[in-house]
Amino acid sequence: MSKDLNEPPLPAFRWSPRYGVDAPAVPAVLGAAGVACCLAAAWRRPGSIAMAATGAVLLANAGVYLHTTLHGKLRIWERELDRVGLQGNEQLLDLGCGRGAVLIAAAKRLPMGRAVGTDLWTRDQSGNSPEVTLANAAAAGIADRVEVRTADMTALPFPDGSFDVVTSAMAIHNIPSAEGRYRALDEAMRVLRPGGQLLIADPWSMARKYAEHLDQGTLRPLGPGGPWLGVTLLHAVKER
């Protein structure tokens, strides 16, 4: 059968960015423990109701966690980036960018600017790599304004005052020592220009200490908008 030359061409295939699962061991352990409890309850031994209830709670937690990491956090960052009041020409740095969830959401708002992501590609996110982040940026249609660097956020390879905005989502708390986390905060402040904005999302217990260390900033729980329980946004502005 001959092809009709007047037929419109098929649209070019374009896949959607995939941002992976943060700390993938967490939902895996919750899910496995939940299934184990439910199976044990099915044996109808004494205490099986409590066991079934525990299993249900663990499975619900795994579900909430997966929803948050796959969908909720993206929605929340869309909202937070809208609040920053970007002009569209800023230089933005995302610390621990992973597969680019925040980096790419920011780059979409910077048609005349640039979004740089740094990461060490540890196991704190499934399948993270510079290639995946750049492929996600290409899939989002903004690869021309995204740059990815392999760099430790405790020793950033950028001059003082080179960014208008620094963001970091669920990454600084992965640095094992308090000293390392404070060094990352000092580095974030160093590379910010005077008047630049710092936005960090991390567990409340950590975000509170970051604000104490910086001796400035406001803390705001991130929600509703996704079941991202216990995560807090620290927003600070570098002194002029």
Ligand SMILES: C[S@@+](CC[C@H](N)C(=O)[O-])C[C@H]1O[C@@H](n2cnc3c(N)ncnc32)[C@H](O)[C@@H]1O
């Ligand atoms: C939980 S993931 C979050 C990724 C991304 N911010 C997001 O919200 O999708 C944390 C990321 O921080 C990175 N990371 C951990 N320690 C780091 C360090 N010292 N310097 C740079 N990146 C780091 C990990 O490799 C991982 O990609």
